[in-house]
Amino acid sequence: MTTLHIVMSDLEVTHxxxxxVSLLQKRLSANIVWYLHHHQRFFDRYYFSHELADISNSLQANHADKIAQVKSKINKHFPASKVEICQDKYWSKNVNDNAETEDPRVIIRSTSGLTxxxxxxxxxxKxxxxxxxxxxWLADGKAIGAIDPFHEDDSENKSDVQVFNFIRQWCSVSEKKEPFLLHVIHIPPLAIEYEKQIETLHKEQVYGFAKKVKCPRDMINFTRGTPEHALLTYVDDNKIDLIALGCREHSVFDKWLNGSTISALITHQNADLVLLKTP
Structure with a gap:
């Protein structure tokens, strides 16, 4: 049985x-471990002298109370789950020491965004x-898988296969009445005179991929525009809760520097994502 490792960097938890998390647990048939990350850089400073000791003690007591409250709420809703406290600057070691290779990780954004x-x-x-x-979520976890079988560094479309396999398992029977894969057709401004040819090329490539993975054509939809804007517009218009995307061998940070679709979506505060690492 898999385990969900859920990290909260904000000591606030909402219904x-x-x-x-309950829906994730059900769909993935998973156990749960929570990580409350509350590293306080303020307490690391050398200038935190005896004159500020009372303030320090008060702040740390407030944090301890807040952690206890959040932990109590988690235990109430998920009595069988485990809660760990991460006080280090980065929480990655705590998670990786506990998690198996195949275990999904979950980051809950703080109210101010990602830390x-x-x-x-x-x-x-990875x-x-x-x-x-x-x-x-508006539709109990309604998801769409974004595919783009055009990458030179993924000639076998392993990344898109990952997306298809995930989305096929995730979607319920009722959701399968609607397309669950989406491809964005982007026409560069300087190539607008070749619009029809480019659109035909995109559809041929996508339908070729669909045939390879045995996905019915009516389960694929197309939209137009720059990938990140087109995806977000489609999500809003169709009440999609979760976008599944594949990550290839180079790191997300490398793609970030290159202005990738994933990087743009990560910085969007309200976009819920699942990033699927290609083996």
Whole structure:
């Protein structure tokens, strides 16, 4: 049985968070381990002298109370789950020491977005990774898999196969009445006169991939625009809760520097993602 390793860098937990985690647990048939990350850089400073000792003690007591409250809420909703406290600057070692290779990781965004520790882990991620906001899902985890079988560094489309396999297992019978794979057709401004030819090429490539994985054509949809904007617009228009994307061998951080679709979506506060690492 797999285990979900859920990291919270914000000592706030919402009902929406519990609902999402419960749905993840059910769909993945998983156990759960929670990690409450609350590293306080303020307490590391050498200038924190005796004159500030009372303030330090008060702040640390407040944090201890907050942790206890969050832990109590987690235990109430998930009595069989385990809760660990991460006080180091980065939480990656705590998680990786406990997790098996195939275990999915889950990052719950803080109310202010991803923390530096979250970004550090994402940039070196080699596992299935969910990145979730604390906002409510509209359709009980309705998901879409974004595919793009055009990459020179993935001639066998391993990344898109990962997306297809995940989304096929994730989607319920009712959801399969609607397309669960999406491809964005991007026409560069300088190539607009070749619009029809480029669109035909995209569809031929995508349908060729569909044939390879035995995916019915009516389970694939197309949209137009720059990938990140087109995906977010499609998600909003179709009440999609979760976007599945494949990550290839180079790190997410490398792609970040190159302005990739994944990097753009990661920085979008409300986009819930699952990043699937290609073996």
């Amino acid at each position: 929406a968070t519990f609902t999402k 530096s520790a979250d970004h550090q882990y994402i940039s070196h991620n 596992h299935t990774l969910f990145i979730l906001s604390q906002q409510k």
